[in-house]
Amino acid sequence: MEDAVDVKDDVAGFRMFTVYDGHAGDEAVTVVKKILPDILETHLEKDGDVEKAICLAFRHIDEELARTLLSAADTPTKVKISSGTVACMALMKGKDLWVCNLGDCRAVLCTGGTKAHAVSKDHAPDKNAAEAERLRTLGVHVNGGYVGDHVAVSRAFGNVEYDSSEKVAGIISEPDVFKIEVDDEVDFLILASDGVWDPLKDQFAVTHARKALRTTEQPEDAAKAVVENAAKVSAADNAAAIVVVFKFPEPLPKRISRPRATLPGLDEPPP
Numbered sequence: 282m283e284d285a286v287d288v289k290d291d292v293a294g295f296r297m298f299t300v301y302d303g304h305a306g307d308e309a310v311t312v313v314k315k316i317l318p319d320i321l322e323t324h325l326e327k328d329g330d331v332e333k334a335i336c337l338a339f340r341h342i343d344e345e346l347a348r349t350l351l352s353a354a355d356t357p358t359k360v361k362i363s364s365g366t367v368a369c370m371a372l373m374k375g376k377d378l379w380v381c382n383l384g385d386c387r388a389v390l391c392t393g394g395t396k397a398h399a400v401s402k403d404h405a406p407d408k409n410a411a412e413a414e415r416l417r418t419l420g421v422h423v424n425g426g427y428v429g430d431h432v433a434v435s436r437a438f439g440n441v442e443y444d445s446s447e448k449v450a451g452i453i454s455e456p457d458v459f460k461i462e463v464d465d466e467v468d469f470l471i472l473a474s475d476g477v478w479d480p481l482k483d484q485f486a487v488t489h490a491r492k493a494l495r496t497t498e499q500p501e502d503a504a505k506a507v508v509e510n511a512a513k514v515s516a517a518d519n520a521a522a523i524v525v526v527f528k529f530p531e532p533l534p535k536r537i538s539r540p541r542a543t544l545p546g547l548d549e550p551p552p
Contacts, residue, residue, distance in 0.1 A: 286522075294374055336458065382402070468527060
């Protein structure tokens with residue numbers, strides 16, 4: 282398993298925040314992390330429709346990844362299916378925020394100071410009824426939550442079958458895209474891999490991220506608090522997180538040190 286994060290300050294005028302979670306090796310996540318910003322920038326510059334540009338970019342990235350994975354494969358190979366990666370990304374320009382998800386990473390907003398709201402839905406047949414129905418309609422076999430007996434998500438980059446040079450049946454690279462207006466009610470966004478969301482409830486993660494922000498006012502510390510709390514519950518999977526802050530919570534009150542009370546005579550030197 283391979284988790285990764287990436288932050289870019291300028292991708293065609295947008296700030297970009299991305300969490301990746303690779304599976305069946307780290308080849309896919311390494312390639313996608315490298316090529317995604319440039320390909321996304323090209324499509325954003327060509328198309329004023331941000332959602333359309335993201336979807337076209339993801340398709341382009343998946344095609345480039347497949348070519349790279351197939352050309353690098355050993356011949357013959359004992360592995361039937363290539364590695365893959367899921368991704369959850371946020372793009373921000375001004376007060377507009379686009380969140381796009383591919384796979385089972387998740388985006389969760391904190392609004393109204395303390396409330397957690399999941400923005401995205403996990404693309405996994407055992408977590409998402411709509412995805413399970415999509416796969417059933419296609420006649421795709423799902424066994425124990427695994428698509429084609431091998432992949433635990435239904436949307437991802439990669440997962441190419443070496444024999445056919447095609448993606449595993451049912452797995453697509455089309456993301457869900459959500460547009461959010463960042464108003465005074467929106468506090469911060471958590472992007473994290475399933476290594477966070479499987480052991481933690483959304484509200485629990487938001488509560489601990491907020492506590493860290495109130496303590497240090499550092500988004501990196503908030504992300505670290507989320508990951509560390511997930512590891513306390515279960516260290517069965519790697520975990521990665523990014524916290525994007527729009528409005529910092531009120532800092533915790535500083536502790537006031539008071540002079541220590543002493544009894545008369547205690548501080549006097551012995552005779």
